[in-house]
Amino acid sequence: MVTASRNTTGGDYSTRVVDTGGGVYRLQMKAAGSSTWTTMEQEGSFATGPDGTPVEGLLLRTGTLAAGDVGTTGTMTVKVGVAQQMKDATAAFTEFSSEGLIFNQYKSIESRDKELQIQISDLSERLAKKQDDLKIKFANLEVLLSKLNAQQQYLSGQLAGLSANWKK
Numbered sequence: 001m002v003t004a005s006r007n008t009t010g011g012d013y014s015t016r017v018v019d020t021g022g023g024v025y026r027l028q029m030k031a032a033g034s035s036t037w038t039t040m041e042q043e044g045s046f047a048t049g050p051d052g053t054p055v056e057g058l059l060l061r062t063g064t065l066a067a068g069d070v071g072t073t074g075t076m077t078v079k080v081g082v083a084q085q086m087k088d089a090t091a092a093f094t095e096f097s098s099e100g101l102i103f104n105q106y107k108s109i110e111s112r113d114k115e116l117q118i119q120i121s122d123l124s125e126r127l128a129k130k131q132d133d134l135k136i137k138f139a140n141l142e143v144l145l146s147k148l149n150a151q152q153q154y155l156s157g158q159l160a161g162l163s164a165n166w167k168k
Helices: 082-091 101-167
Strands: 011-021 024-031 041-043 046-048 059-061 073-078
Touching: 024 041
Parallel strands: none
Antiparallel strands: 011 024, 011 073, 041 046, 046 059
């Protein structure tokens, strides 16, 4: 055995080599107490357990299977080791698991960050519009103040003229 995954079911298995037709030879495995043989996927010198089966994720070094191997049978005990058990136990917490706590927390922070970026963008737009409105109001007040100053000077001149004419 080379490796197993958290989806691999440990236990005793019967093994056999079969000809699947066309000169293609495959390893088959059957869990103890089961009547169903699972045909492993063969790639070069390695056989892997197909998804949805008790041997899912199991990777075995088989060597090259040939016609002379057909009918060969055996037994195998699959045990999930301590390292694999630790990996499986911590997978729920690591970001490498799409269902893990760290991954979910990261996604939550990422989502909140996007929301805050949108709020910042909206507030920046509103602030720029408010700034433009205040600049326009300020400019209008400057014009109005200038007119009022001109009117004050005119009225001061008129009052000074009336006062001068009044004393005569």
